[in-house]
Amino acid sequence: xxxxxxxxxxxxxxxxxxxxxxxxxxxxxxxxxxxxxxxxxxxxxxxxxxxxxxxxxxxxxxxxxxxxxxxxxxxxxxxxxxxxxxxxxxxxxxxxxxxxxxxxxxxxxxxxxxxxxxxxxxxxxxxxxxxxxxxxxxxxxxxxxxxxxxxxxxxxxxxxxxxxxxxxxxxxxxxxxxxxxxxxxxxxxxxxxxxxxxxxxxxxxxxxxxxxxxxxxxxxxxxxxxxxxxxxxxxxxxxxxxxxxxxxxxxxxxxxxxxxxxxxxxxxxxxxxxxxxxxxxxxxxxxxxxxxxxxxxxxxxxxxxxxxxxxxxxxxxxxxxxxxxxxxxxxxxxxxxxxxxxxxxxxxxxxxxxxxxx
Amino acid sequence: xxxxxxxxxxxxxxxxxxxxxxxxxxxxxxxxxxxxxxxxxxxxxxxxxxxxxxxxxxxxxxxxxxxxxxxxxxxxxxxxxxxxxxxxxxxxxxxxxxxxxxxxxxxxxxxxxxxxxxxxxxxxxxxxxxxxxxxxxxxxxxxxxxxxxxxxxxxxxxxxxxxxxxxxxxxxxxxxxxxxxxxxxxxxxxxxxxxxxxxxxxxxxxxxxxxxxxxxxxxxxxxxxxxxxxxxxxxxxxxxxxxxxxxxxxxxxxxxxxxxxxxxxxxxxxxxxxxxxxxxxxxxxxxxxxxxxxxxxxxxxxxxxxxxxxxxxxxxxxxxxxxxxxxxxxxxxxxxxxxxxxxxxxxxxxxxxxxxxxxxxxxxxxxxxxxxxxxxxxxxxxxxxxxxxxxxxxxxxxxxxxxxxxxxxxxxxxxxxxxxxxxxxxxxxxxxxxxxxxxxxxxxxxxxxxxxxxxxxxxxxxxxxxxxxxxxxxxxxxxxxxxxxxxxxxxxxxxxxxxxxxxx
Numbered sequence: 001x002x003x004x005x006x007x008x009x010x011x012x013x014x015x016x017x018x019x020x021x022x023x024x025x026x027x028x029x030x031x032x033x034x035x036x037x038x039x040x041x042x043x044x045x046x047x048x049x050x051x052x053x054x055x056x057x058x059x060x061x062x063x064x065x066x067x068x069x070x071x072x073x074x075x076x077x078x079x080x081x082x083x084x085x086x087x088x089x090x091x092x093x094x095x096x097x098x099x100x101x102x103x104x105x106x107x108x109x110x111x112x113x114x115x116x117x118x119x120x121x122x123x124x125x126x127x128x129x130x131x132x133x134x135x136x137x138x139x140x141x142x143x144x145x146x147x148x149x150x151x152x153x154x155x156x157x158x159x160x161x162x163x164x165x166x167x168x169x170x171x172x173x174x175x176x177x178x179x180x181x182x183x184x185x186x187x188x189x190x191x192x193x194x195x196x197x198x199x200x201x202x203x204x205x206x207x208x209x210x211x212x213x214x215x216x217x218x219x220x221x222x223x224x225x226x227x228x229x230x231x232x233x234x235x236x237x238x239x240x241x242x243x244x245x246x247x248x249x250x251x252x253x254x255x256x257x258x259x260x261x262x263x264x265x266x267x268x269x270x271x272x273x274x275x276x277x278x279x280x281x282x283x284x285x286x287x288x289x290x291x292x293x294x295x296x297x298x299x300x301x302x303x304x305x306x307x308x309x310x311x312x313x314x315x316x317x318x319x320x321x322x323x324x325x326x327x328x329x330x331x332x333x334x335x336x337x338x339x340x341x342x343x344x345x346x347x348x349x350x351x352x353x354x355x356x357x358x
Numbered sequence: 359x360x361x362x363x364x365x366x367x368x369x370x371x372x373x374x375x376x377x378x379x380x381x382x383x384x385x386x387x388x389x390x391x392x393x394x395x396x397x398x399x400x401x402x403x404x405x406x407x408x409x410x411x412x413x414x415x416x417x418x419x420x421x422x423x424x425x426x427x428x429x430x431x432x433x434x435x436x437x438x439x440x441x442x443x444x445x446x447x448x449x450x451x452x453x454x455x456x457x458x459x460x461x462x463x464x465x466x467x468x469x470x471x472x473x474x475x476x477x478x479x480x481x482x483x484x485x486x487x488x489x490x491x492x493x494x495x496x497x498x499x500x501x502x503x504x505x506x507x508x509x510x511x512x513x514x515x516x517x518x519x520x521x522x523x524x525x526x527x528x529x530x531x532x533x534x535x536x537x538x539x540x541x542x543x544x545x546x547x548x549x550x551x552x553x554x555x556x557x558x559x560x561x562x563x564x565x566x567x568x569x570x571x572x573x574x575x576x577x578x579x580x581x582x583x584x585x586x587x588x589x590x591x592x593x594x595x596x597x598x599x600x601x602x603x604x605x606x607x608x609x610x611x612x613x614x615x616x617x618x619x620x621x622x623x624x625x626x627x628x629x630x631x632x633x634x635x636x637x638x639x640x641x642x643x644x645x646x647x648x649x650x651x652x653x654x655x656x657x658x659x660x661x662x663x664x665x666x667x668x669x670x671x672x673x674x675x676x677x678x679x680x681x682x683x684x685x686x687x688x689x690x691x692x693x694x695x696x697x698x699x700x701x702x703x704x705x706x707x708x709x710x711x712x713x714x715x716x717x718x719x720x721x722x723x724x725x726x727x728x729x730x731x732x733x734x735x736x737x738x739x740x741x742x743x744x745x746x747x748x749x750x751x752x753x754x755x756x757x758x759x760x761x762x763x764x765x766x767x768x769x770x771x772x773x774x775x776x777x778x779x780x781x782x783x784x785x786x787x788x789x790x791x792x793x794x795x796x797x798x799x800x801x802x803x804x805x806x807x808x809x810x811x812x813x814x815x816x817x818x819x820x821x822x823x824x825x826x827x828x829x830x831x832x833x834x835x836x837x838x839x840x841x842x843x844x845x846x847x848x849x850x851x852x853x854x855x856x857x858x859x860x861x862x
Binding site for chain 1: 466
């Protein structure tokens with residue numbers, strides 16, 4: 001900036017560059033505040049708040065009624081779990097399309113275990129669901145990490161295979177609420193401190209995964225692999241192991257989501273969870289995780305899941321016709337991706353400019 | 359430091375490595391003592407990078423000895439070579455653009471707190487310390503995205519220092535650095551040497567080799583040639599060791615009548631890539647574009663053809679300005695462009711020869727929007743025949759052909775558009791010696807028929823043997839325009855290694 005005197009915009013621009021290039025100059029508090037305020041997560045959270053606010057103004061019972069607060073928190077629990085696992089996989093520059101089928105399989109397994117082995121403790125059933133989910137996720141992971149086939153293709157294949165297993169196993173059978181013990185179904189209705197138990201479970205998983213990604217070597221290596229897979233190999237990172245863990249985690253969380261599904265709805269048919277994988281991908285993308293990996297957080301993905309579920313409930317209240325509801329969700333996804341490209345291109349340009357000036 | 363008589367930090371003997379039919383190394387060797395800086399020099403394609411990658415664990419040698427501090431080793435991964443204390447800084451640094459500079463330095467071996475969590479405070483502090491020691495001002499918290507090559511190299515060096523590497527290999531680290539940055543790098547390199555570490559320094563700049571290094575090993579055509587003490591050798595001796603062969607008979611360039619200027623490039627500039635590039639190419643002329651890898655030759659060609667953007671300047675074909683950033687306009691104006699990596703950019707390897715050849719003129723061949731295989735074969739036939747492409751039939755899959763024949767198919771493909779100008783990047787890379795001369799003869803013939811040709815080549819003998827005129831690029835600027843009669847390895851190399859500002 002040699003040719004112009006400092007105009008306000010120029011000053012603003014300069015401050016922007018400093019924030020980007022020299023965050024260490026700021027005090028730790030300043031840094032935290034700018035990071036949070038400027039984060040993608042914050043902007044999605046604001047959209048979520050705006051949607052809830054708009055719906056509540058139109059129909060106050062959207063938020064302020066006995067059941068609606070519970071629904072607001074309980075309905076997203078399943079998608080929140082799936083989005084958490086999906087975010088980890090997408091951060092490594094892969095995708096897991098099989099999660100909907102894994103959910104269906106473990107949801108049916110949950111019901112089946114209660115029917116066939118009455119008296120089995122609830123915790124054993126939950127563990128079984130998670131273990132089966134992990135195994136199914138590992139199959140994806142092995143095929144991707146060792147077969148070197150794109151995850152999109154592998155998990156598209158296992159999406160059909162896993163669903164086929166449920167269809168064959170369940171046939172036209174249906175697990176009903178009567179088949180499951182009351183203690184298990186209470187999980188779906190109980191609240192602690194006015195937060196539904198199932199939501200608490202989802203939030204706990206989210207917290208653990210988020211903490212791992214931020215503070216563990218493994219978590220950082222997942223980001224590195226997604227940021228540049230070739231560089232990860234040259235760095236000597238154990239890429240295979242990280243991919244296996246990412247897919248195993250996604251499977252485990254989807255398995256847990258299957259158990260949660262059974263507890264929440266009380267009935268499980270062979271079509272449980274159909275199409276959920278695309279909602280999970282959508283939530284992750286809306287939540288600011290780059291579709292080519294390397295950046296984004298599970299927190300964003302979780303807020304994306306909340307937004308996706310909430311918007312589906314809010315749009316009818318706002319009087320938007322059925323057809324347009326889906327279009328709004330679509331616009332949200334495309335908007336998120338476009339925003340992502342624009343922001344990252346802008347940031348790249350600024351970072352380059354800043355280096356050339358110094 | 360190890361005592362006298364102890365084994366060398368690195369020793370390679372009679373190392374061979376082939377990639378399919380292409381022999382990259384036939385009998386390469388080097389011996390690097392601790393506490394010394396060892397230069398490795400050789401022409402582009404002499405096998406230096408392959409040798410480095412074997413040491414780094416990226417490739418495995420086919421045969422030969424590989425000793426590290428006297429012990430025979432055989433790395434199967436980069437993780438193993440790292441654990442053994444080898445750090446390599448590649449020509450193109452490897453970074454994770456989304457992650458912070460500090461994370462880039464410590465990835466995979468971050469300091470941990472008692473609870474096995476990342477110790478970010480310790481990481482930032484150590485990064486800060488490293489940068490201070492290296493004398494650079496980079497914020498450890500900024501993302502790696504947007505760093506210049508010089509900065510990225512500093513990060514790589516910081517990584518190597520924090521690894522406490524015994525052996526540090528730098529592959530052309532100064533290619534993208536300014537004078538100040540080079541001085542800084544050298545100061546760091548000397549201080550590392552004085553700590554008893556061994557350094558291998560690959561460079562094309564002889565002044566740097568003489569300023570920095572203790573020993574020099576010369577390679578040629580994948581083989582060891584000689585090792586000298588730097589203070590006992592001279593630039594002339596090194597150049598003759600590097601080139602060391604007759605070039606004339608390998609490259610059958612027949613003189614052709616030079617006509618009107620076909621291509622005129624004026625003041626072409628793309629910030630940070632190349633600056634103020636002006637040249638012209640006449641009908642019947644082969645212009646060689648020489649320079650080191652990364653000097654900006656391919657980038658200039660890509661901008662002229664309209665693949666890449668440029669900020670200012672003009673490209674004129676036969677007196678008419680060609681629209682910028684529009685390869686279709688360039689093709690209409692009569693340009694043809696054969697990129698360096700033909701498998702990736704010039705040839706549909708999974709398609710038949712006929713389809714490849716007919717690909718660019720599909721529009722003309724199609725009748726009512728429908729393209730028949732027969733029309734494709736009819737159009738492709740004469741070309742493939744003329745180029746002596748050895749394929750049993752035109753419907754043979756291009757992927758199964760040899761590199762030389764693939765290159766001819768790509769050339770045929772573009773000749774079918776009836777171009778006035780052919781830009782060809784590394785025409786014989788990865789092609790065996792026999793077929794090389796066929797490609798050369800073809801280019802020479804085409805020039806004889808009045809085609810203007812721009813040939814980018816890293817192989818000095820090829821440039822000297824084929825070009826009527828040699829343009830030399832150094833750090834994004836044209837530094838010399840040498841007619842055929844005056845072009846020698848020395849003049850070209852000199853221009854390629856001396857940026858303009860340094861010479862005035």
